[in-house]
Amino acid sequence: MLKYLWTVTQDLFSTVTLVTLIYAVLDRLYGKYGRRFHIAGVCVSLAASAAFTVAKATTNKIISSHWNHYTFGFIIGFSLAFMVLLLIFGRREESAPGAGGTLVCVAGAGLAAAMIFLRLPNVALYLTSFNTMGVGVLSTNYMIRLVGWLLALILLVVYSRMLYRCAEHIRPYGAGMALTWAGVFIYGFYSVCRFFAPWITRAKWLHWPIKYDKAVHGFVGDLVMLSANYPLLFIFSIFALAVICFVACFIQNTRVTEPWFNPAQHRKLRAKNRSYRRMACVALACMVVFGLSLTIIKEYDTREIELSAPETYTVEGDKIYVAMEDVNDFHLHRFEYRTENNVDVRWIVVRKPNSAAYGVGLDACEVCGNAGYYERNGQVVCRRCDVIMNTNTIGFKGGCNPIPLKYEVEDGKLMFKLEDILAGEREFK
Amino acid sequence: MKKFLALLMAALMLLSVSALALAEDEAGFDEFDLGVEGEQTVGFLTMSMVYFQPVDMAPTDLATPKEGSDLHIEVDLTAEENEYGFNKGEWVPYLTIDYVVLDAEGNQIADGTMMPMNASDGQHYGNNIALPEGEGYSVKLSIKNPGENGMLLHTDETGPEADAWWDEPIEATWTGWDFVKQW
Numbered sequence: 001m002l003k004y005l006w007t008v009t010q011d012l013f014s015t016v017t018l019v020t021l022i023y024a025v026l027d028r029l030y031g032k033y034g035r036r037f038h039i040a041g042v043c044v045s046l047a048a049s050a051a052f053t054v055a056k057a058t059t060n061k062i063i064s065s066h067w068n069h070y071t072f073g074f075i076i077g078f079s080l081a082f083m084v085l086l087l088i089f090g091r092r093e094e095s096a097p098g099a100g101g102t103l104v105c106v107a108g109a110g111l112a113a114a115m116i117f118l119r120l121p122n123v124a125l126y127l128t129s130f131n132t133m134g135v136g137v138l139s140t141n142y143m144i145r146l147v148g149w150l151l152a153l154i155l156l157v158v159y160s161r162m163l164y165r166c167a168e169h170i171r172p173y174g175a176g177m178a179l180t181w182a183g184v185f186i187y188g189f190y191s192v193c194r195f196f197a198p199w200i201t202r203a204k205w206l207h208w209p210i211k212y213d214k215a216v217h218g219f220v221g222d223l224v225m226l227s228a229n230y231p232l233l234f235i236f237s238i239f240a241l242a243v244i245c246f247v248a249c250f251i252q253n254t255r256v257t258e259p260w261f262n263p264a265q266h267r268k269l270r271a272k273n274r275s276y277r278r279m280a281c282v283a284l285a286c287m288v289v290f291g292l293s294l295t296i297i298k299e300y301d302t303r304e305i306e307l308s309a310p311e312t313y314t315v316e317g318d319k320i321y322v323a324m325e326d327v328n329d330f331h332l333h334r335f336e337y338r339t340e341n342n343v344d345v346r347w348i349v350v351r352k353p354n355s356a357a358y359g360v361g362l363d364a365c366e367v368c369g370n371a372g373y374y375e376r377n378g379q380v381v382c383r384r385c386d387v388i389m390n391t392n393t394i395g396f397k398g399g400c401n402p403i404p405l406k407y408e409v410e411d412g413k414l415m416f417k418l419e420d421i422l423a424g425e426r427e428f429k
Numbered sequence: 430m431k432k433f434l435a436l437l438m439a440a441l442m443l444l445s446v447s448a449l450a451l452a453e454d455e456a457g458f459d460e461f462d463l464g465v466e467g468e469q470t471v472g473f474l475t476m477s478m479v480y481f482q483p484v485d486m487a488p489t490d491l492a493t494p495k496e497g498s499d500l501h502i503e504v505d506l507t508a509e510e511n512e513y514g515f516n517k518g519e520w521v522p523y524l525t526i527d528y529v530v531l532d533a534e535g536n537q538i539a540d541g542t543m544m545p546m547n548a549s550d551g552q553h554y555g556n557n558i559a560l561p562e563g564e565g566y567s568v569k570l571s572i573k574n575p576g577e578n579g580m581l582l583h584t585d586e587t588g589p590e591a592d593a594w595w596d597e598p599i600e601a602t603w604t605g606w607d608f609v610k611q612w
Contacts, residue, residue, distance in 0.1 A: 003497070060458070063458060063459055064482060064611070064612035065459045065481075065482075065611035065612050066459070068611060068612065069611070070448050070449045071449060073445060073448040073449070074445045074446065074448055074449045075445075076445070077441045077442060077444060077445025077448070078442060078445055080438070080441060081438040081439075081441050081442045081445075084434060084438050085434075085435065085438050088431055088434055088435065089431075089435075099435070100431070100435055103435055103438065103439055106442065107438065107442060110442060110445075110446075114449075129494075129495055129496040130496075194609075194611075197609045197611050198611055200607065200609075201461050201462075201607065201609060201611070202462060203459060203461060203611070204459075204460075204462075205459055221607070224607075224609055225563075225564045225607060225609070227609075228562035228563060228564065228607075228608070228609045229562070229563060229564065231562065366542070366544075367492070367493055367541075367542065367544060367556075368493065368541055368542070369527065369540065369541050369542045371541070384493075384541065385493045385494060385497065386494075386496075386497050387494065400493075426577070
């Protein structure tokens with residue numbers, strides 16, 4: 001759940017913020033005329049995203065790297081056009097659109113459409129990756145992931161609504177326009193960084209006449225790597241703009257500044273202020289969740305899991321004994337033996353549910369090597385690929401199952417032959 | 430001046446739209462070269478490493494899932510003249526290929542084992558892995574002999590020149606890899 005909370009937030013936060021800010025600016029500039037352009041752009045983009053998502057999920061016709069490259073090119077062009085046109089034709093609120101205003105609307109709508117198209121298909125396609133290991137769409141695992149995904153989307157929709165109301169309300173108009181302009185600039189700059197990624201990685205399909213040479217074009221490589229090394233830099237820059245918008249909206253609505261002529265009017269104005277302050281607070285609360293998602297929750301979710309400490313056993317000659325009462329609790333138990341070559345061979349034991357049998361194997365698998373397994377909510381999970389093991393099949397060969405380890409039961413103890421333990425040494429070298 | 434700028438921006442938008450129209454729709458996928466070495470021959474193996482977006486694989490219980498992975502890495506390898514009986518130019522089966530990814534400071538940031546698999550471009554060893562974007566990465570491969578996975582070698586007069594598989598793993602390294610997701 002947490003994974004999709006932060007992943008969807010990371011994918012869509014900048015897009016939602018800028019699409020909303022652009023909508024607010026077009027609304028303030030040209031009213032219904034501006035809104036219609038924007039809505040048309042968003043609708044076209046949603047339809048294109050849906051078609052693209054289906055094509056990507058069901059055919060091999062879509063090469064994402066190509067599409068992303070050209071979409072970033074599109075965004076760069078439209079960002080630049082929007083910024084320039086906004087400065088020329090969009091400095092006065094509630095102006096008549098005219099030809100210049102129409103161009104501003106086209107640029108804003110096109111930019112919003114491209115930003116949505118760039119991100120939305122990937123977010124929609126997460127629905128297909130929930131079904132990892134064929135667990136089925138009615139499984140608890142699928143539902144938990146779906147909840148995280150939906151929660152992030154719902155929060156983003158609520159946030160977008162609040163952002164629109166605040167951005168449309170803050171005074172002077174120039175402040176809202178400046179925030180939008182700055183946001184588009186940041187996103188445009190980010191797009192420039194990503195646009196050149198195929199060039200600096202010498203993608204074979206990109207037939208540009210000038211080949212990338214680090215000695216000559218190193219600054220372009222630096223730009224691209226800036227976006228790679230500091231992925232959250234751009235998101236948090238846009239995050240800061242949204243915070244400014246909400247804080248400004250809150251402060252501007254702490255006192256009634258409009259003229260009023262009777263107590264009823266005054267009360268109405270105070271109620272309106274209160275409503276905006278509440279909106280700003282709700283939006284800021286959403287932003288706290290987003291901020292936590294992108295930092296602490298992401299850090300927690302992607303943390304390196306520590307393996308539990310190895311437990312004790314007895315060695316008698318060339319046999320190793322583990323007392324059954326020590327491993328009868330249906331929890332995961334880990335053991336470790338240091339070989340003459342100074343290699344720590346680990347193995348795990350877990351009693352199978354509703355059974356007297358034990359799942360026993362090396363703390364390693366053929367797929368993920370010696371990453372090991374840990375227990376999470378009573379389930380055995382691979383530390384590298386996060387796949388939940390079926391406890392009943394631990395001890396069977398294949399896949400992400402622990403590599404089987406032979407054992408026998410002797411006098412209420414699990415007995416392992418040292419030679420079998422030593423045979424697993426190569427997995428831990 | 431205003432009109433000129435407006436026309437210029439309109440032209441820029443038209444150009445951008447035409448750029449999107451250039452997006453190719455040919456079937457397949459893009460592979461990106463990993464590291465600056467390109468193809469290299471170590472021992473009797475000629476190898477090159479590529480990467481691209483994480484992929485779905487079957488059987489699912491054998492595969493590292495796409496979910497949680499950032500990319501798919503592959504090593505394409507073929508045999509050169511050798512004493513083990515592999516035909517020159519052929520893919521070599523039954524290998525165990527362990528990989529380690531190091532960052533620019535030499536810290537290990539990922540490791541694991543590549544699995545044998547087939548794609549539309551043929552057999553290879555590969556895996557889905559989790560890796561943050563970054564620059565100056567290097568990848569070290571350690572290739573163990575097919576005997577470890579149960580492949581036998583004729584050692585009488587019907588066998589090739591060698592009477593045992595190689596002992597020490599064959600090692601190869603790719604450096605200077607700037608990893609940027611483009612998918």
